[in-house]
Amino acid sequence: MMNTWQALILGLLQGVTEFLPVSSSGHLALAQNWFGIQEPLLSFDVFLHGMSLIAILVFFFQEIRQLNFKQYFLIGIATIPAVIVGLLFKDTLELALQVPLLIGVALLITGIDNLFSHRLLQKSPKEETEITPQKALIIGLFQSLALIPGISRSGTTLLASLGQKLGKKQAFTFTFLLAIPAIMGALLLQGIDIIRDGATMPHWSLFVIGGISTLFASLASLTVFKKLINKSQFTVFGIYCLALGLIVIFSQLT
Numbered sequence: 001m002m003n004t005w006q007a008l009i010l011g012l013l014q015g016v017t018e019f020l021p022v023s024s025s026g027h028l029a030l031a032q033n034w035f036g037i038q039e040p041l042l043s044f045d046v047f048l049h050g051m052s053l054i055a056i057l058v059f060f061f062q063e064i065r066q067l068n069f070k071q072y073f074l075i076g077i078a079t080i081p082a083v084i085v086g087l088l089f090k091d092t093l094e095l096a097l098q099v100p101l102l103i104g105v106a107l108l109i110t111g112i113d114n115l116f117s118h119r120l121l122q123k124s125p126k127e128e129t130e131i132t133p134q135k136a137l138i139i140g141l142f143q144s145l146a147l148i149p150g151i152s153r154s155g156t157t158l159l160a161s162l163g164q165k166l167g168k169k170q171a172f173t174f175t176f177l178l179a180i181p182a183i184m185g186a187l188l189l190q191g192i193d194i195i196r197d198g199a200t201m202p203h204w205s206l207f208v209i210g211g212i213s214t215l216f217a218s219l220a221s222l223t224v225f226k227k228l229i230n231k232s233q234f235t236v237f238g239i240y241c242l243a244l245g246l247i248v249i250f251s252q253l254t
Contacts, residue, residue, distance in 0.1 A: 002044070004209060006035050011210035014048040015055070015217025019176070019225055021114050021155030021237050022244075024052075025078040026107055029097045029149055030248065044210060045188045051181045051211045055218030056176055063173055064180075071177075077133050078140030080180045085144040086185065097149050104109035104248030108152025111241030113155050120162035130172045144177055150245075153179065154225070155237070170231050176222070 002010075017024040028045060057064065066120035066181055067075075077124035086093070096102050146153035154175055228234065 002035070002206060005208065007206040007210040008213050010044070011048060011213030012217045014045075014052060014210075015214040015219075016221045017145045018049070018052040018214075018218060019055075019154055019179075019221045021110065021117070021152040021225075021234070022241055023103075023107060023110055023146075023150050023152040023155075023160065024146055025097065026103045026110075026150035027171075030100060032055070033098075033100055037155045044206065046187055047207050048210055048214045049183055049190075050187055051214040052218050053180065053187070055215055055222065056179055056183070059219060060173065060176060063177065067177075074131050074133065074136040075177055075181065078136040078143065078178050079185075081137070081140040081144035082147065082182055083185060085147055086189065088187065089147070093147050093149070096171075100248055101252040102148075103150040104252065106148050107241045107245030107248065110150060110152045110155050111243075111245060113152070113159050114234050114238035114241060117155065117159045117162060118232070118238060119206045120159070121168065121229065121232035121234060124162055124168050124171070124232075125165060126167060128167050129165050131166065131170075131174065133228065135166075138164060139174070139178070143182065152241075160230075168229050168232075172226060 010028060010031055014024055015028050017027040030046075139157060139160040142156045143153060145151050146156050157175040157178055158171055162173055166174065228236075
């Protein structure tokens with residue numbers, strides 16, 4: 001069973017990796033594997049993702065208040081691919097969480113994505129551009145790839161946003177506004193599983209420790225992410241994911 005220190009570390013990992021382009025699902029799965037936590041802690045993972053959602057709502061409160069019908073429509077279009085992929089391949093994706101080798105390969109892909117994002121940030125337009133339904137759908141298709149453990153949602157979505165010629169601030173904001181329905185949808189599906197299967201519930205104190213650490217780490221990582229985008233500095237994320245992916249693959253093959 002999970003102890004206090006593990007709950008704290010998992011909470012910090014969720015908060016930091018949910019928003020930085022390094023894949024929270026991959027890090028949490030690897031951490032639970034390395035901690036030797038055999039049973040999937042679905043209820044705990046759902047709770048941590050819920051705290052990450054609260055962090056987004058707090059951080060982007062003003063932007064959310066100013067959303068108009070067209071922007072809600074674009075967010076809805078961009079969310080469709082993830083909904084389809086999530087419903088069709090839900091069981092397969094859950095099994096992938098238990099395969100560290102697959103996560104290692106996915107982290108390599110995330111690393112490459114981040115290096116491409118670094119190059120696109122150097123060329124991003126200074127002024128905002130119009131987000132058309134076609135652009136929103138393309139960005140959504142990239143976001144759906146992040147359902148694979150080890151593929152970063154924020155990383156792939158940002159890459160697609162920059163590839164569609166969105167400005168830095170615009171790409172950052174749209175990337176995380178898309179995270180709101182994505183996380184809510186995941187919470188709904190996982191919540192149904194918890195009710196249906198009666199998932200294991202850790203002690204309430206572990207929820208408190210993990211939740212608080214996730215909330216504060218999430219807000220900190222969003223702040224750091226925003227600053228690094230403004231400075232067009234993404235190389236560090238690319239190198240980190242490539243290195244971690246190689247370590248995971250090597251450890252599984254030896």
